Amino acid sequence: xxxxxxxxxxxxxxxxxxxxxxxxxxxxxxxxxxxxxxxxxxxxxxxxxxxxxxxxxxxxxxxxxxxxxxxxxxxxxxxxxxxxxxxxxxxxxxxxxxxxxxxxxxxxxxxxxxxxxxxxxxxxxxxxxxxxxxxxxxxxxxxxxxxxxxxxxxxxxxxxxxxxxxxxxxxxxxxxxxxxxxxxxxxxxxxxxxxxxxxxxxxxxxxxxxxxxxxxxxxxxxxxxxxxxxxxxxxxxxxxxxxxxxxxxxxxxxxxxxxxxxxxxxxxxxxxxxxxxxxxxxxxxxx
Amino acid sequence: xxxxxxxxxxxxxxxxxxxxxxxxxxxxxxxxxxxxxxxxxxxxxxxxxxxxxxxxxxxxxxxxxxxxxxxxxxxxxxxxxxxxxxxxxxxxxxxxxxxxxxxxxxxxxxxxxxxxxxxxxxxxxxxxxxxxxxxxxxxxxxxxxxxxxxxxxxxxxxxxxxxxxxxxxxxxxxxxxxxxxxxxxxxxxxxxxxxxxxxxxxxxxxxxxxxxxxxxxxxxxxxxxxxx
Numbered sequence: 453x454x455x456x457x458x459x460x461x462x463x464x465x466x467x468x469x470x471x472x473x474x475x476x477x478x479x480x481x482x483x484x485x486x487x488x489x490x491x492x493x494x495x496x497x498x499x500x501x502x503x504x505x506x507x508x509x510x511x512x513x514x515x516x517x518x519x520x521x522x523x524x525x526x527x528x529x530x531x532x533x534x535x536x537x538x539x540x541x542x543x544x545x546x547x548x549x550x551x552x553x554x555x556x557x558x559x560x561x562x563x564x565x566x567x568x569x570x571x572x573x574x575x576x577x578x579x580x581x582x583x584x585x586x587x588x589x590x591x592x593x594x595x596x597x598x599x600x601x602x603x604x605x606x607x608x609x610x611x612x613x614x615x616x617x618x619x620x621x622x623x624x625x626x627x628x629x630x631x632x633x634x635x636x637x638x639x640x641x642x643x644x645x646x647x648x649x650x651x652x653x654x655x656x657x658x659x660x661x662x663x664x665x666x667x668x669x670x671x672x673x674x675x676x677x678x679x680x681x682x683x684x685x686x687x688x689x690x691x692x693x694x695x696x697x698x699x700x701x702x703x704x705x706x707x708x709x710x711x712x713x714x715x716x717x718x719x720x721x722x723x724x725x726x727x728x729x730x731x732x733x734x735x736x737x738x739x
Numbered sequence: 740x741x742x743x744x745x746x747x748x749x750x751x752x753x754x755x756x757x758x759x760x761x762x763x764x765x766x767x768x769x770x771x772x773x774x775x776x777x778x779x780x781x782x783x784x785x786x787x788x789x790x791x792x793x794x795x796x797x798x799x800x801x802x803x804x805x806x807x808x809x810x811x812x813x814x815x816x817x818x819x820x821x822x823x824x825x826x827x828x829x830x831x832x833x834x835x836x837x838x839x840x841x842x843x844x845x846x847x848x849x850x851x852x853x854x855x856x857x858x859x860x861x862x863x864x865x866x867x868x869x870x871x872x873x874x875x876x877x878x879x880x881x882x883x884x885x886x887x888x889x890x891x892x893x894x895x896x897x898x899x900x901x902x903x904x905x906x907x908x909x910x911x912x913x914x915x916x917x918x919x920x921x922x923x924x925x926x927x928x929x930x931x932x933x934x935x936x937x938x939x940x941x942x943x944x945x946x947x948x949x950x951x952x953x954x955x956x957x958x959x960x961x962x963x964x965x966x967x
Contacts, residue, residue: 539758544762
């Protein structure tokens with residue numbers, strides 16, 4: 453499951469991307485969010501893209517996400533899952549009621565992302581930014597009785613991404629649309645990846661509500677030598693691919709403070725869990 | 740602030756979703772009784788101690804009383820309680836083993852009385868196929884070798900998916916579970932002919948299925964019957 457953790461992180465990122473992420477913060481401004489995130493999965497996409505069952509595994513984390521404008525052009529971004537939990541259900545015989553396999557769990561800190569974003573261009577009609585995300589493998593990548601319980605993937609990701617966004621109005625409702633393209637350089641014999649996707653949001657009810665939809669595509673470059681046979685104890689190994697969608701509803705309780713709920717899930721994929729993810733949290737938007 | 744307890748309640752509610760639950764495994768199989776040491780032939784005036792095993796509704800051996808009978812006591816006589824059979828004259832008789840259970844399960848084996856006793860220990864074959872979306876196909880043969888041990892050999896047409904983590908092969912009497920199964924080992928060969936040497940105490944009638952199981956997913960990938 454070395455790979456599953458990374459996949460999860462990507463799915464997490466699908467539900468954590470902040471509003472108008474292509475627009476960098478100006479100096480001293482920030483966006484901070486405290487969230488709970490959950491995935492409970494009893495099925496997965498196989499190597500052929502079909503869906504097969506698996507024992508129910510759950511992933512849960514409490515995380516901090518923060519963006520801060522170091523200068524008018526540079527932002528620093530952190531994603532810290534300070535409490536990550538991976539667990540597996542107990543298996544009970546449907547015939548005798550006996551416990552066939554006890555449940556198991558692993559708790560700890562998860563892999564942490566540190567990103568740097570630079571505003572390349574900002575006009576009234578578009579914004580262009582580039583970012584470098586460093587995935588720090590500080591989680592546990594080999595826990596549990598069989599080594600398949602993880603709070604991290606054990607490898608150092610470097611995702612270089614370009615975001616292009618435009619503001620617009622739809623029936624007098626303000627909104628934004630963005631697209632992005634990224635290259636994820638991966639270590640430890642994992643294949644590198646291409647990430648691309650799009651996002652659109654509308655701002656309702658006196659600017660208090662944001663409704664956002666997202667789509668993310670991950671394509672493996674199939675250039676890593678890691679396999680399930682060399683990747684001991686992992687559930688998902690290399691060359692994971694998927695198309696996922698997400699939606700987020702954010703509500704500003706005050707001018708700065710709000711709550712948000714997000715959903716994410718894979719529409720199709722290979723070697724990835726097939727159940728949806730949910731998250732909810734509270735954010736502080738220092739504009 | 741008013742919303743603070745709401746948010747905290749929400750976070751704690753989400754935490755409840757991270758509790759370990761229960762998965763119910765459909766592991767029922769039909770109970771059966773199996774004669775473990777059938778004969779090809781029984782030598783005239785010679786005796787043979789039959790052994791039988793009762794497998795319950797999850798494919799586990801269970802101690803139950805077994806009674807024995809012969810279709811022709813003048814050819815093969817058998818002790819009703821012990822299963823000790825004696826050949827009295829040349830010919831053929833059907834030996835029946837019946838479990839003393841509510842369902843009175845029984846099974847039979849045919850005994851040919853000839854000049855010598857030959858214990859049936861013939862090779863058994865079968866084919867594996869996938870019961871999942873992962874590739875698994877091939878023919879196998881389970882046979883004794885000169886040392887008396889058994890070897891499970893797969894043919895050249897064997898192919899298994901390399902995409903699964905932790906793919907293991909088992910011998911079992913319940914294709915829906917690895918509970919009580921004999922774990923041969925982790926699959927390391929995914930294409931072509933290969934074989935596994937089984938422990939010396941493994942009998943050729945001990946198991947009914949070859950089972951391929953993904954341990955981390957705890958699911959059956961495929962398998963096949965060991966034909967008699």
